[in-house]
Amino acid sequence: MTTAKRLYVYFVAAVGLVLLFNGASIMLRLLVDQGGSGTSAAFMRPGYDTNKEALSLAISFVVVGLPMWLIHWGYAERMVRRDGPEGAAERRSIVRSVYLGLVLVASLASATTSLADLLRESICNPLGAGLPWSTVDLAGSFAGAVIGTTSWAYHAWVRARDVRTGPLIRGAAAWFSRLYLYGAIYAGLVAVLSATVSLMGTVTDAVAGYAQTFAGYDYTSMNVPAPTAAWWVRPVVSSLVAAAIGGALLAGHWMYAGRLRGGDSEQSAAERISRTRQTYFMAVVLTCASYAALTVAQSLGAVLGSIAGAQSSAGLEPLWRTGVVPIMPALLFTVVWLWHRGRAIREASDDAAAPSPRRVADYLVSFLGLVYFAVAAVQLVGLLLDRVMGSTRLFASLDNWRWQASQAIALAAVFASIWLWSWLACQRRLRVQGLTETRSSARRAYLFLVAGATIVPGAASVAFILYRFVRIGVGLEAGSLGSDLSFPLATMLVTAPLLAYHALAIRRDSPLGGAVVVPVVTAAAAAAAAPGALAAASVPAPVAEIPAMQELVIDAPPGADLEALKTALAERLPAGYSIRVRPANGHAPLRPEGR
Numbered sequence: 001m002t003t004a005k006r007l008y009v010y011f012v013a014a015v016g017l018v019l020l021f022n023g024a025s026i027m028l029r030l031l032v033d034q035g036g037s038g039t040s041a042a043f044m045r046p047g048y049d050t051n052k053e054a055l056s057l058a059i060s061f062v063v064v065g066l067p068m069w070l071i072h073w074g075y076a077e078r079m080v081r082r083d084g085p086e087g088a089a090e091r092r093s094i095v096r097s098v099y100l101g102l103v104l105v106a107s108l109a110s111a112t113t114s115l116a117d118l119l120r121e122s123i124c125n126p127l128g129a130g131l132p133w134s135t136v137d138l139a140g141s142f143a144g145a146v147i148g149t150t151s152w153a154y155h156a157w158v159r160a161r162d163v164r165t166g167p168l169i170r171g172a173a174a175w176f177s178r179l180y181l182y183g184a185i186y187a188g189l190v191a192v193l194s195a196t197v198s199l200m201g202t203v204t205d206a207v208a209g210y211a212q213t214f215a216g217y218d219y220t221s222m223n224v225p226a227p228t229a230a231w232w233v234r235p236v237v238s239s240l241v242a243a244a245i246g247g248a249l250l251a252g253h254w255m256y257a258g259r260l261r262g263g264d265s266e267q268s269a270a271e272r273i274s275r276t277r278q279t280y281f282m283a284v285v286l287t288c289a290s291y292a293a294l295t296v297a298q299s300l301g302a303v304l305g306s307i308a309g310a311q312s313s314a315g316l317e318p319l320w321r322t323g324v325v326p327i328m329p330a331l332l333f334t335v336v337w338l339w340h341r342g343r344a345i346r347e348a349s350d351d352a353a354a355p356s357p358r359r360v361a362d363y364l365v366s367f368l369g370l371v372y373f374a375v376a377a378v379q380l381v382g383l384l385l386d387r388v389m390g391s392t393r394l395f396a397s398l399d400n401w402r403w404q405a406s407q408a409i410a411l412a413a414v415f416a417s418i419w420l421w422s423w424l425a426c427q428r429r430l431r432v433q434g435l436t437e438t439r440s441s442a443r444r445a446y447l448f449l450v451a452g453a454t455i456v457p458g459a460a461s462v463a464f465i466l467y468r469f470v471r472i473g474v475g476l477e478a479g480s481l482g483s484d485l486s487f488p489l490a491t492m493l494v495t496a497p498l499l500a501y502h503a504l505a506i507r508r509d510s511p512l513g514g515a516v517v518v519p520v521v522t523a524a525a526a527a528a529a530a531p532g533a534l535a536a537a538s539v540p541a542p543v544a545e546i547p548a549m550q551e552l553v554i555d556a557p558p559g560a561d562l563e564a565l566k567t568a569l570a571e572r573l574p575a576g577y578s579i580r581v582r583p584a585n586g587h588a589p590l591r592p593e594g595r
Contacts, residue, residue: 003095010099013072017103019065021110021151025143026058033139080162091162097173100159101180107152108184112245114144119241128228129237160256168266178276184253186280190287191246193336197329199239204325206232210318272347281344282360288337289365293372293414295330299323301410308402355442359429362422363446369419370450374494376411382490383408389486436578438509447506454499461488461495 030051079090090096118141124130159177163169169177261271271277302322344357383405426446430437437443465488566579573579 006090006093006095009072009076010095013069013076014099014103016065016068016070016072017151019061020069021065021107021147023058023061023065025140025147026054027062028143028146029137029139030055030058032142033137088167091165092167092169092171092173094171094173094176096162097169097176100155101176103155104152104159104180105183107148107155108249109148110144111148111152112249114141114148116241116245117141118145119245120238123237123241124229124234127233127237129230129233131234163260163267166265166267168270170270174270174274175276178271178274181253181257182276182280185250185257186283188246188248188250188253189284189336192243192250193288193291193332195239195242195246196332199236199243200328200332201325202232202235202239204328205321206230208320210321278344278348278355278357278360281340281357282364284340285337285344285361286364286368288333288340289418290368290372292330292333292337293369293418295326295333297407297411297414299326299330299410300414301407304410305403305406308406356440359426359437359440360442362425362429363442366419366422366426367446367449369415369417369422370498371453372415373412373419374454374498376408376415377494378487378490380405380408380412380490381493382487385486385490433577443509447502447509450502451499451506454495454502457491458495458499461491464488465492 034051076090076096080087080096082090117136118138121130121136121138121141163177257271257277261268261277299322302319306319306323341357341361344361348355348357383401387401426437426443430443465485468484569579
């Protein structure tokens with residue numbers, strides 16, 4: 001099938017499926033809710049029977065959408081089932097991959113949200129914990145859950161069959177399928193973590209007697225019954241439902257990904273070296289590290305604010321809620337962070353050509369910590385300058401200023417620790433691996449990202465400061481000069497040293513940044529060396545005696561067989577060292593080997 005024809009077939013099939021999906025959902029909702037109106041606000045038209053109106057619309061959707069989808073999807077399926085190159089080309093098509101991926105995402109979103117609404121309200125309402133003003137249509141939620149689940153299950157089976165039948169799906173088509181798979185895993189994990197954190201907070205408040213009510217609502221005038229259950233029932237049920245659905249989403253897709261990777265087919269081999277899976281791990285590392293540090297900073301800020309005698313901007317909340325409760329989610333996020341980091345490192349250990357997950361994770365977390373630290377430091381320095389300059393425009397009270405300063409100190413302290421912990425690990429690896437580290441994409445990306453992230457706000461601050469003084473120079477009023485300049489000055493004071501430090505690191509990493517010692521050993525001399533001498537030669541000098549950039553070059557004559565020598569050296573290399581084979585013209589290494 002040509003690309004143009006394929007685009008037409010799958011686009012029209014998608015339109016037909018949307019019509020069929022909506023029509024079937026309306027019909028099922030009316031069937032479940034045949035005793036009442038059961039229709040959404042979209043069908044509420046004065047002077048009409050809303051049920052009949054909805055049924056008419058549903059029938060028209062199905063009558064038009066069903067043949068559209070059956071004809072075009074049936075044609076695509078006949079192409080897929082053909083033997084030979086035509087069927088293989090269709091299964092490997094990027095258009096088919098995008099179609100199936102989008103249908104799976106839409107069906108899954110409809111099924112999970114509808115099921116969550118259905119379960120939550122079906123449990124809360126009998127317990128007296130339903131919201132009187134809730135507009136959740138239980139019949140509509142049931143229909144959405146059934147139709148969405150059916151659509152998702154069928155299309156997931158189709159995609160799994162395509163992968164199982166073969167041949168190898170590669171390139172953009174494979175990437176889009178993996179994007180859906182690991183996106184669903186990530187969404188499930190986020191749902192479980194969010195629900196768990198919410199449940200922790202609710203249970204802690206309930207145990208400590210921190211009561212919440214629905215006071216303030218006039219239920220009589222609203223003509224609705226007031227909730228009779230305890231305040232904590234509904235949030236607990238909501239959290240448990242979200243955790244159950246997210247957990248099922250996470251577990252189902254994770255197990256499928258594991259089976260797909262664990263097979264002995266060509267497709268399984270491709271999945272094992274997939275960069276998408278490593279990207280998922282790094283996304284979780286970045287997300288969980290961020291939330292763990294933010295919750296610790298929140299807790300520390302509350303404690304510092306209490307010590308300084310400042311009142312929280314959120315009101316008079318007890319210290320145990322603002323200073324102790326956030327520690328529990330921080331521990332949860334830290335465990336998930338470290339588990340995914342370790343899993344990524346273990347899975348990539350057998351793939352020497354893959355980027356080091358340890359290196360990528362360290363630079364990601366380092367960049368995260370540095371950015372948050374810089375923002376908090378700018379806020380803190382700006383507050384101090386604002387106070388010194390006597391400004392009262394932004395912070396009218398000393399109590400508010402103390403609270404803001406406490407939060408900035410906490411953020412700066414926590415994220416400075418995160419940054420230094422990861423950055424020093426990178427620097428230790430630099431001392432051991434030398435050129436391998438300086439040439440890594442992760443290090444270069446980190447250094448240049450930091451350079452850009454410090455130059456841009458610094459330059460903007462300089463421009464603003466010059467603008468304020470130019471205004472004065474041309475005879476305009478100075479106005480609130482101190483208040484206007486406090487935060488631009490703070491930005492300059494923070495970004496300038498960070499830029500200078502990382503620019504120096506870039507210069508040191510550059511081949512022209514310092515002397516490079518390159519000892520040369522001829523192949524004949526190395527081959528003639530006794531095994532004991534060869535082993536001794538492969539042991540590096542102590543780390544303190546090795547320059548930051550050092551390279552051992554074995555100069556071999558044309559046609560020399562270096563495999564035996566390379567194998568012997570690789571067996572004696574300590575952890576962290578590797579052998580790289582490259583052409584004599586000095587191009588970048590072709591592949592790393594060793595341990």
